[in-house]
Amino acid sequence: MSDSQGNAASKALSDEELADLVASTDTGARGVSGSIGVLLAAVAFVWSLFQLWIASPLPFLAQSGLGLPVVLNNTETRSIHLAFALFLAFTAFPAPGKPRAGSLMQRLASGLIVGLALILLGLLMAGLLGSEASIGGALAGLVSEPRYFAPALALLLVCLATAEKARDRVPLLDWVLALGGAFCGAYLYLFYAALTGRPGLPTWYDLTIAGIGLVMLLEATRRSLGPPLMIVALVFLAYVFFGNSPVFPEVIQWKGASVERAMSHMYLTTEGVFGVALGVSSSFVFLFVLFGSLLDKGGAGNYFIKLAFALLGHLRGGPAKAAVLASAMTGLISGSSIANVVTTGTFTIPLMRRVGFTPERAGAVEVGSSVNGQIMPPVMGAAAFLMVEYVGISYAEVVKHAFLPAAISYIALLYLVHLEALKQQMQALPKSVVHPLKAQLLRTGIIVSSIFILAGVTYYGLRGIQALVGDVAWLPVVLILGAIYLGLIWLAARDPDLQMDDPDAKVVKLPVAGEVVRTGLYYLLPIVVLVWFLMVELKSPGLSAFWATTLMIVILLTQRPLKAFFRGTGSEIAQQSLQGVGDLVAGMIAGARNMIGIAVATAAAGIIVGTVTLTGIGQVMAEFVEFISGGSLMLILVFTALISLILGMGLPTTANYIVVSSLMAPVVVELGAANGLIVPLIAVHLFVFYYGIMADVTPPVGLASFAAAAVSGGDPIRTGFTAFFYSLRTVILPFLFIFNTDLLLIDVDLTGAILIFIKATIAMLIFAAATQGYFFARSRIWESAVLLLVAFTLFRPGYWLDQVQPPFDAIPAAQVFDAIESKPEEAQIRLRLEGPDFQNFDEIRSLTLAFDIGPPDGGAARLEAATGLALALEDGQLIALDEPLPGAPNEAQWREFDFYGDTPVTVTEVLVPAERLPKEVFYIPALLLLVLVILVQRRRATVPAF
Known part of the structure; x- marks a missing residue:
């Protein structure tokens, strides 16, 4: 260890100081003992009980059965x-x-x-x-x-x-x-x-x-x-x-x-403090935070960390790869990036330093993986639940749209860590049990196939039970779930309970994957229940989290005594039962204390939302931002990203998302339409969400970076800059899915989703190699530039096609209806309108809007259904006969025109999709360039690429 590393290490905080760091930011730094401490713990426990009560069906049963006014x-x-x-x-x-x-x-x-x-x-x-x-x-x-x-x-x-x-x-x-x-x-x-x-x-x-x-x-x-x-x-x-x-x-x-x-x-x-944000906090967020807290108290956090090390710890740079996987799984139980850093980092960071990572790089890897835990479905940060209300879609849809970018981001981070290990020629930790390569591949294939088969059996089995017994299907399902739980507890009882190893020990023995998997498979049951209710039954997030939390409560109360029973230590059942009750109470209290900051933040952010609704500043901001950006959508996106980063230096992610999305999301959608680009509202909200999360990384105030530096003993600012550099893939992704909404799986079938996942993953891996300056060998500047060009082309080949062939053809007004009638359903059109301004009748304003054409119909009817405008040909011009009805597409833009003045609102230009080459043709030169870089670098490679 170098002197600088030794000096850095001396700055690392103790376990008690790290716990205090998490408490001061998440649960409260005040620790009170005695009767007052018991009173405050009781209040937190009652809060959790209250949230479980209102989320359950019990109030409605009590009201209907007993006549109690409890709803x-x-x-x-x-x-x-x-x-x-x-x-x-x-x-x-x-x-x-x-x-x-x-x-x-x-x-x-x-x-x-x-x-x-x-x-x-x-x-x-x-x-x-x-x-x-x-x-x-x-x-x-x-x-x-x-x-x-x-x-x-x-x-x-x-x-x-x-x-x-x-x-x-x-x-x-x-x-x-x-x-x-x-x-x-x-x-x-x-x-x-x-x-x-x-x-x-x-x-x-x-x-x-x-x-x-x-x-x-x-x-x-x-x-x-x-x-x-x-x-x-x-x-x-x-x-x-x-x-x-x-x-x-x-x-x-x-x-x-x-x-x-x-x-x-x-x-x-309910327009201000008690508005939608606080409603989401009370209805959805609390239960998910409580669910994560109970999972953690039940031992799932330690299980995920040990499982990640068992699976990846033996690879080159294995501790860093295990940190990425562990943080992704820990994101299920922690909505706080700081808590995630400290929870997994106390074990992963010392091991990363052991295999060659500097304190700053080790902390940066942990920060990058922990912060991304908030974007990883099915349980995302609190802001994701706000999208349900603000965007007006189900949480299942939010998960669907967020899954692909999150998965790509984590895969790219694993590859980035791998490249870092290759650059530094790091050694792997010794594996406990070594299997031949063919045996490993066979085992992996069997496991993956088993997962898919099990998922299929679960889905069709439950659907079959529902079809057979109807409304009472819950009874056999509960019995089957109970039998599976007992079987998995019996399997777990065959091995000792997992204990966290000392990362500073002279010899680190990696756990055996098979042994680790067996000890905690039953932790997956409440997660499966959560995903089933969210994604298959399409229940509300609150009800889904309630049933998952209920199962987790059962597990906390029974796992210890059942293990004692199956291990033949019946004398310990009573003691283990009491410990289970203690775990439940501690989890309920911790869940409530974790919610203090979130509840306060959503209430305080309601002041900002209330100001927007009271003053109309949102519409004013749209005009102001459009003015300073010159109507450029790219500049608007850059401004939005910078605002999110700046506000996020002091605001928690949830409050930052509320503020920026309330002000900027409508602006981006409107300006996108004005530029002829249909930007889905969910894409803008995810854009804001991503950059709000990145504020936890970005210096000079990135709190997650400071927490990682406290664990590693490295310099906080250098850790933050390194983490930001590692997170460039997360920085670039929001811009990509704004202009290529296929990444959000919008209007994409299963086959298309698989192809998009493959292409986007390859593109992001190439982007990671370009930014790391290493692919098969250390990259020269021109090679990194070529890799960036290849990655961009794979992400957005349509950009190059637009330079060669215009995407739209202008058609005369007299041919509009015939041209639109022949276009396919997935096509888009652009209309350029001119007419008197609603605020100033003497001023003529113009606006370009984009529309989806929709299902086949007559040309005039199809155009009216797509735009909300009733159009007619008069003297060679397309004239709007009347103002669109409320709820029409781009309703806010229509209000800018006066449809009842002497000067009519006219459509001055109609653009329809042009017949042109498939955009995928540009994959050919991109892949040829990629092959060129590979051939050149293979000659200089000194270590195997994998």
Whole structure:
């Protein structure tokens, strides 16, 4: 080990410090023992029970069977969900900063003095910066109604000035904030009948609670997630009140809102804090986080790590490859990239360093694989569940669209690690049992075939049972599942329970794959149940996660005593049963604590969403971004990526996704249509999702990189840059699937999906080789450039075809209907429209829109079905007879035209798909170039490529 490595290693954190790092970012750094600790654990446990109750069919059975009013609506559920989150945020997360000296009264006095000074300074600055009609006028309105904002403002100032950082106890002020936050969070539930009885007419009490509740939420956000999200929310709130100020650019100014309207919109309706994001958190996300927590407590995390090392640890650079596979599997049980890094990294990083990786490279591999765990179906990050509501598709569709890019990304990362091992001529760890190559291939073939056969038997068997017994099919299915579980537990009991090895030991013995597989096959049962309900039965994510979690609860309670029974140690059954109960309770508590930050983040992000719906800033942003980009879709995508990366430096992935998708997703879709490109909404949302995740990698604030550096002892910034370099495949993928939606399996059959997977995987492997500067040997600059060209061509051959043959033909207006009638169903057309602007009748605006033609029909009927426009030929021109009905394609763009003026809206150009060569013809020169590079590099190769 070099001196630099030795010095770096000395900076590595201990296990206790790493656990504290995860706690401070995910579950809360405050550890309280004694009766108070038991009380806080009980609150977290009850939160998990509440979420299981509302997700189950039990409330409906109790209501119908016993007549109990136990079914809660969405608003009531969200309110209780936030109440739990706020209470635990103030009790689990200490105030930031250093412990404050002095008595509570002294700190209160100083807080009030600071508060008074800030108010006076704010009024002075308002007078200096704004006119009477802008900031000054708005502040004057606030001052005239101090009863609405004074309590909240005073509370905010007291929180900032008197909060005491204490990690081993809960200070008195935090108890007050916790109880007050819980009351404000539960306000919509406690007074639901009164609030619905006077919609739009809030009382003084309602508005006061709303103001205090917002402050409580912002302070909880500051504690659990840091200042960035709180600051972003405050900026949007400032825009609500002072949107007409000259401080804001004229293009985004608006008239501003009164306190009553703003508070009512943000807190007393489901448009702001209690909006869709918090609803998804309470309905879907909690159960998936709880499911992952229970899997982890049951031992699945250790099982996945050991299995990855058993399968890949013996290969060249094996620990790094095992880290990639382990992190992909650990993504099932951890929605946090930081927790994933620390969980798998404490074992994988030391072993990676042993075979030759530097601390920074070892940490970067772990970061790249752990962060991508959030994009790997079937259980993705919390933002994926928000797509269900924002895009309006099922979670099964989200999984379908996200699967191929995620799989390609992980395969490319495995290959990238392999190339790194070849460059450094790393050695493999010794394999415990060595089999001949033919035997290994035979075993692999048998395993893969068995998986496919088992999947087919499961699918057709369950379908057959459903067809035979109908509504009571659940009973034989439960009995069969129970029998399978008992069989797998019996199989696991034949071997000792898995124990995590010491990665720093002098001799590391890789586990035997067959032995490891047997010990944890039953962990796959709840995952199979989850996938079955999600992808086959097409149930809601919440209900699917509920049944999977229910099975996991059964496993936690029974796995230990059943193993004791099958091992013949009957005297230990009682003790093992108690340990199982302890595992369940610990998993329920951990799941709730893991949800604190997510629940608070979705609630705080509701402020941003509420601002968008209240002010209309979304449409204004579309015009503003279109102006600064010059209408270029590529520039818009670059801006969106940069915004996601910048915001993601301080915001968690979920909040970042909510903010950027709310503002930018409609803009990208509109500008894509204006440029003649149909960009599916899911593609834009996945684009934002990917770049929000990449913010955990990107320096200078990439939290996952800092966590990996804490494990490896390497430099955090260098680790972050290396991780970003390793993640270039993830950076480029979103741009590729925007312009080639086949990667998202949109309108692609099974055969097409297989071909796309093969082509895209080859292209991504070539891209990885180009960026690594190594293929069969170290690459020269021209060779890397050629590999990049080949990869781009395989990903998007249509680009080169567009340069040779135009994709569309312009047709005269008189021939439009005949030309469209003869086109195939999958074809697209472009229409260029001109007409008077709806806002300024004297201005003529033009717009190009793209449409799918759709099923065969008469030319005129087919065109109207595709566009929503009723068109007629008049004097050689195509005239729009009427405004399209609501729900028509590109409805937002139609609103920009005045269809009822003296000047008609006309179609000035119609473009239909041209007859041209298949785009795949460009694969030929690309593959020839690839063969050329291979032949040249084979002459210089010094080590085998595999």
